Amino acid sequence: MTLFPYLVAGWILLAGIYGVVRSRHLVHTVVCVSIAQSSTYVLLLAIGYQRHATAPIFGPANPPDSPVVDPVVQAMTLTDIVVSATVTALLLALVILVAKRHGTVVPDRLHALRG
Amino acid sequence: MSRRTRMVVFVLGAAGVAVLFVLAVLRTPGFGEDRHPYRDAAIDAALRQRTPNVVSSLNFDQRGFDSVGEEAILVAAVIGAATLLRRWSDPAEADEPRPVPAVTRLAGYVLLPVTLLIGADVVVHGHLTPGGGFQGGVVLATGLHLLYIAGDYRALVRARPLDWYEFGEAAGLGAVVLLGVASVLRGAGFLANILPLGTSGQLLSAGVVPLFSCAIGLAVSCGVVVLLAQFLAQYLPTKGDSA
Numbered sequence: 001m002t003l004f005p006y007l008v009a010g011w012i013l014l015a016g017i018y019g020v021v022r023s024r025h026l027v028h029t030v031v032c033v034s035i036a037q038s039s040t041y042v043l044l045l046a047i048g049y050q051r052h053a054t055a056p057i058f059g060p061a062n063p064p065d066s067p068v069v070d071p072v073v074q075a076m077t078l079t080d081i082v083v084s085a086t087v088t089a090l091l092l093a094l095v096i097l098v099a100k101r102h103g104t105v106v107p108d109r110l111h112a113l114r115g
Numbered sequence: 116m117s118r119r120t121r122m123v124v125f126v127l128g129a130a131g132v133a134v135l136f137v138l139a140v141l142r143t144p145g146f147g148e149d150r151h152p153y154r155d156a157a158i159d160a161a162l163r164q165r166t167p168n169v170v171s172s173l174n175f176d177q178r179g180f181d182s183v184g185e186e187a188i189l190v191a192a193v194i195g196a197a198t199l200l201r202r203w204s205d206p207a208e209a210d211e212p213r214p215v216p217a218v219t220r221l222a223g224y225v226l227l228p229v230t231l232l233i234g235a236d237v238v239v240h241g242h243l244t245p246g247g248g249f250q251g252g253v254v255l256a257t258g259l260h261l262l263y264i265a266g267d268y269r270a271l272v273r274a275r276p277l278d279w280y281e282f283g284e285a286a287g288l289g290a291v292v293l294l295g296v297a298s299v300l301r302g303a304g305f306l307a308n309i310l311p312l313g314t315s316g317q318l319l320s321a322g323v324v325p326l327f328s329c330a331i332g333l334a335v336s337c338g339v340v341v342l343l344a345q346f347l348a349q350y351l352p353t354k355g356d357s358a
Contacts, residue, residue: 002146003137010136014129021125048154051147056158056169057245064162070154071161071169078174079185082249082335086192089342093196096349108118 005046013039026095026105030088037084041077048073165312166321171247175327179306182327183291186334190288193338200345215266223265230258238332242321248328252335259340263347277344280337287334294323294330 016036023029048070056071058064099105144150161172174182237244238251262271295306303309306323313320 003140005146006140006143007137010133010140013136014133017129018125021121046146047143048151049147050149050151055245056154058162058167058169059243064158067149068154068158068169070151070157071173072153072157074170075173075178078170078247078249079181082185083188086189086342089346090192090195090199093199093345097199 009043044073241328248331255336256339283337290330
């Protein structure tokens with residue numbers, strides 16, 4: 001079942017987007033966006049995984065010729081997590097602003113544009 | 116768009132994405148196999164630069180320019196959140212601190228120095244052991260907020276002169292840019308590893324990697340503190356807190 005980890009990543013992506021579509025609260029929307037984004041962590045780490053390999057950090061217990069998993073995708077996942085956290089913070093700040101300006105956090109009630 | 120139409124659009128789109136995703140995945144190399152050409156190239160480069168933590172070597176040496184962009188995104192998001200929330204956090208009178216169980220207070224104050232020490236360790240040894248500037252910076256920033264968990268928001272505000280943290284955030288980003296400019300002036304590429312590499316496994320080794328890691332750690336820890344301060348100020352307005 002070597003497809004399974006990739007399918008999990010795809011499922012998390014679609015579950016996150018489904019949550020955004022069904023959302024009735026802006027904070028819920030933001031959480032769903034970050035769930036959808038976290039699918040990329042699973043996808044990246046699944047691509048870099050190797051059976052019976054260890055972390056790509058060498059030392060006395062892990063000499064440089066021992067099998068390790070792919071560090072390139074791990075570094076990309078780290079980038080992804082940092083960006084996701086900051087973007088989530090920015091979105092939550094926008095939610096606070098919407099709540100104060102429009103008095104509602106239900107996406108469906110945010111129809112009118114107000115200057 | 117009504118909810119029903121929206122669901123129909125979603126189902127159609129999701130079905131398309133699912134089909135394309137499975138088709139793409141079917142043609143990827145098998146899961147858990149031995150063939151990782153980028154890994155082999157990255158490990159060769161990391162060992163050449165005497166950086167045992169290959170992930171840190173990637174972040175702070177091999178693709179350092181990427182980390183500058185990443186740090187710029189972080190700084191931009193912090194500035195954005197601070198700008199958006201600043202005008203709404205009107206200074207009100209200080210709340211009386213609510214009583215917190217003595218055990219929680221004690222745990223908070225005992226864990227505070229331990230967590231800060233671990234955070235600093237994770238930042239400084241980023242080129243040798245798991246960690247680096249990004250992870251250690253978050254540990255440092257959350258460690259400081261143990262003061263808030265211990266129930267003393269005023270102590271947190273006193274330990275957190277926000278101007279200094281904003282300065283630290285900018286200094287972290289500036290230090291990275293200076294590292295890049297220095298390597299350009301030395302005739303190497305932007306953010307190339309220009310310092311002596313030393314002996315692998317020593318604290319002062321791997322050239323520019325520990326410096327880069329510390330600069331990122333400074334920027335991330337200060338940035339997260341500034342960011343969390345904006346959100347805390349939304350609900351806990353206190354006199355003397357400029358944010």
